[in-house]
Amino acid sequence: MKITVLGSGSAFSSTSRHNSCYYLEAGKEKFLIDCGSDAMRAIQDAKIDFFAVDRIFITHMHADHSAGLPAVLTAMHVLERKSPLTVYIPFSQVEFAESWLANMFIYNERMSFNISLLPLYPGVVEFEGVELEIFKTAHLEKYSEYAEGLGIDPLSFSVIVREGAKRFFFSSDLASLEEVKDKMDEGVSFIEATHPALEEVAALSGGKNIGVYFTHIPMELEEGGEWRRELKARFGIEKLNSVSDGQIIVL
Numbered sequence: 140m141k142i143t144v145l146g147s148g149s150a151f152s153s154t155s156r157h158n159s160c161y162y163l164e165a166g167k168e169k170f171l172i173d174c175g176s177d178a179m180r181a182i183q184d185a186k187i188d189f190f191a192v193d194r195i196f197i198t199h200m201h202a203d204h205s206a207g208l209p210a211v212l213t214a215m216h217v218l219e220r221k222s223p224l225t226v227y228i229p230f231s232q233v234e235f236a237e238s239w240l241a242n243m244f245i246y247n248e249r250m251s252f253n254i255s256l257l258p259l260y261p262g263v264v265e266f267e268g269v270e271l272e273i274f275k276t277a278h279l280e281k282y283s284e285y286a287e288g289l290g291i292d293p294l295s296f297s298v299i300v301r302e303g304a305k306r307f308f309f310s311s312d313l314a315s316l317e318e319v320k321d322k323m324d325e326g327v328s329f330i331e332a333t334h335p336a337l338e339e340v341a342a343l344s345g346g347k348n349i350g351v352y353f354t355h356i357p358m359e360l361e362e363g364g365e366w367r368r369e370l371k372a373r374f375g376i377e378k379l380n381s382v383s384d385g386q387i388i389v390l
């Protein structure tokens with residue numbers, strides 16, 4: 140399994156970090172997890188072939204995880220992609236995504252390739268040589284009251300990718316690390332560092348947490364940032380085990 144970090148930034152992308160986007164090669168599959176607002180540039184910067192991607196999985200519809208989708212699909216059309224592409228959207232928001240793309244004039248009758256939008260549910264999705272296990276998280280529950288008024292289900296997911304004995308866990312956005320604390324035992328885990336408390340980030344840094352890497356890095360956690368100073372002063376943490384855009388991890 141090969142993981143290429145295309146976007147390790149938080150909701151604010153920066154000159155060094157794009158919004159959430161990861162390219163995975165596992166089994167016979169090549170796919171993106173998340174497609175944040177600047178995913179097209181992230182894909183170009185990492186020199187990933189737009190034609191190589193078979194599927195795109197969106198963990199939730201926050202713009203820094205999903206808003207790059209129309210631009211990536213348009214880029215594929217401009218490049219005259221022919222092979223079909225499947226995009227997995229949190230299950231309650233597939234109709235919205237269909238309408239969203241259609242309103243950007245992204246529809247199969249016009250595009251150079253066929254796009255299938257499929258609902259992403261909690262549970263296991265299997266492909267040749269690889270399986271994805273999808274878990275619901277509490278990241279968007281803070282919007283429940285507002286979302287209910289609009290008839291929107293505030294869905295957000297974490298994912299475990301398995302290829303034989305190889306295992307990659309991507310937390311995506313969370314309410315707290317509590318909800319995924321039992322998911323980081325084996326393989327490699329990418330844990331988002333924007334929403335959990337600093338105490339939780341500190342507890343996962345160094346020591347036995349050898350396969351745990353932080354991602355979704357906010358400016359406050361960059362070198363010299365306010366949270367980095369706090370991590371050092373309060374918890375003695377000098378180095379945060381974080382990933383960078385362009386980094387490749389092979390399992």
Ligand SMILES: [Zn+2]
Nearest residue numbers: 199201278312
């Ligand atoms: Zn989010």
